[in-house]
Amino acid sequence: MDQKSSLRFQLISAWCGPAFLFTFVLFWGVIGRNIPNPSPALSAADLAARYSQHLGEIRLGFIVALITVVLYMPWCSYISARMAKIEGGYPVLANLQLIGGALTVMVVSFSCCFWAVAAFRPERDPALIQLLTDTGWLVIDLQYACTTLQMVALALAVLADRKNKATPLMPNWVCYLTIFCAVSFFPASLTGVLKTGPFAWNGVMSYYFPYFCWLCWEIVASTYLIKDVRRRMREFESSPSVDGGAPRATALAT
Amino acid sequence: MRSQTDIQSVSVGEPTRRLPGVEGVWVFVAADMMVFALMFGSFMVSRHQSPALFEANRHALNPNFGGVNTLILLTSSWFAALALESVRKSRFVLAQRFIGGAFLCGLAFMVSKGIEYTVKLNAGISLTTNEFFMYYFTLTGIHLFHVVAGNVVLVVLWFRARSRSCDPERPVVFECGAIYWHFVDLIWMILFPLLYLMR
Numbered sequence: 001m002d003q004k005s006s007l008r009f010q011l012i013s014a015w016c017g018p019a020f021l022f023t024f025v026l027f028w029g030v031i032g033r034n035i036p037n038p039s040p041a042l043s044a045a046d047l048a049a050r051y052s053q054h055l056g057e058i059r060l061g062f063i064v065a066l067i068t069v070v071l072y073m074p075w076c077s078y079i080s081a082r083m084a085k086i087e088g089g090y091p092v093l094a095n096l097q098l099i100g101g102a103l104t105v106m107v108v109s110f111s112c113c114f115w116a117v118a119a120f121r122p123e124r125d126p127a128l129i130q131l132l133t134d135t136g137w138l139v140i141d142l143q144y145a146c147t148t149l150q151m152v153a154l155a156l157a158v159l160a161d162r163k164n165k166a167t168p169l170m171p172n173w174v175c176y177l178t179i180f181c182a183v184s185f186f187p188a189s190l191t192g193v194l195k196t197g198p199f200a201w202n203g204v205m206s207y208y209f210p211y212f213c214w215l216c217w218e219i220v221a222s223t224y225l226i227k228d229v230r231r232r233m234r235e236f237e238s239s240p241s242v243d244g245g246a247p248r249a250t251a252l253a254t
Numbered sequence: 255m256r257s258q259t260d261i262q263s264v265s266v267g268e269p270t271r272r273l274p275g276v277e278g279v280w281v282f283v284a285a286d287m288m289v290f291a292l293m294f295g296s297f298m299v300s301r302h303q304s305p306a307l308f309e310a311n312r313h314a315l316n317p318n319f320g321g322v323n324t325l326i327l328l329t330s331s332w333f334a335a336l337a338l339e340s341v342r343k344s345r346f347v348l349a350q351r352f353i354g355g356a357f358l359c360g361l362a363f364m365v366s367k368g369i370e371y372t373v374k375l376n377a378g379i380s381l382t383t384n385e386f387f388m389y390y391f392t393l394t395g396i397h398l399f400h401v402v403a404g405n406v407v408l409v410v411l412w413f414r415a416r417s418r419s420c421d422p423e424r425p426v427v428f429e430c431g432a433i434y435w436h437f438v439d440l441i442w443m444i445l446f447p448l449l450y451l452m453r
Contacts, residue, residue: 176278180285198296
């Protein structure tokens, strides 16, 4: 593949981050009725009623979210490739980031899947609907560690990048923010025990704050990733063409 | 040696005051403080909603444990500050001792919390007992997690002091460690009155 096409794919992949973010909030959050999400303290009958009442939206939200969640994959793939450039011969952190990102997609997918199954036959025994809803939430809230590793790997690789101090992939503060956001998921482990309060799966500490951190990290990281691709595109265009003639941009224009 | 460098830095025109540590540590600490502020805020909201429950259960806590924990952490912070001073004076052996002191204080805090938790659990009180104890266990637990992380940092600093791998004029790693350790101390200073003392 020529470098121009490669850079174009890189830019598209970097933009998949914000695209994932937008579709995730819209379909998983708003249309799927997860802002606010159902309380774990809700009785089975009330929970079943919630499904019946918003059946169309919940089905649409989760079924579409299950497709758009894969936008996270090209984004992670690009980050991984960019990290491998930084790491050189042994891209351990780049691989870790890729695995973490890929499994994040699976964790999010499976949670949606359980809710989609719950919404498939809303007339079934409410206890089963509750079981599926519980499973979905605990799948997504107890398995955050894949995402934590993904984020920490990225932060460590960029922090340790001493070759490109003049043009780092991200500033140091973003790396520290990334580590912080990654660690902010830890309280979500308490969702396995608590049904009310800030540490329940609809609480501030286990839901709103860590999810907000994750999405904020997506925005900040995407901003710098896109900036980096654009910088390299400019460099490519102003670099001399293969035959040593005029820069590519002028060569193309003439 | 010291005055010589001071003269040098003045002649180059560098500012004499600088941010200790790296900016990233401050970002991390500020963000973490925000998390604790959120937790303290939600504690206050819940407390406001059921004041009787919170007041009654507060008496089940032993303030002596909290008080001893406070003293332990303050001493530990003092050790960390002394260690940093020693590193700045290139007295690495002394710094190692102070770091060791801070580490032992951290360890004592963990043991004390372990005993406190065991007493509560043996009395049949746990995370799910009621709202007050949910906050008690989660807030002190998350703080304890920070103490454990701090002790890991102290071990790293101890080895750094032993290998003398830092610039005494700008011991960034030691500064970062001390900032974090003071932050853990500060959080406890708020947590202790909030859970044990506030009427």
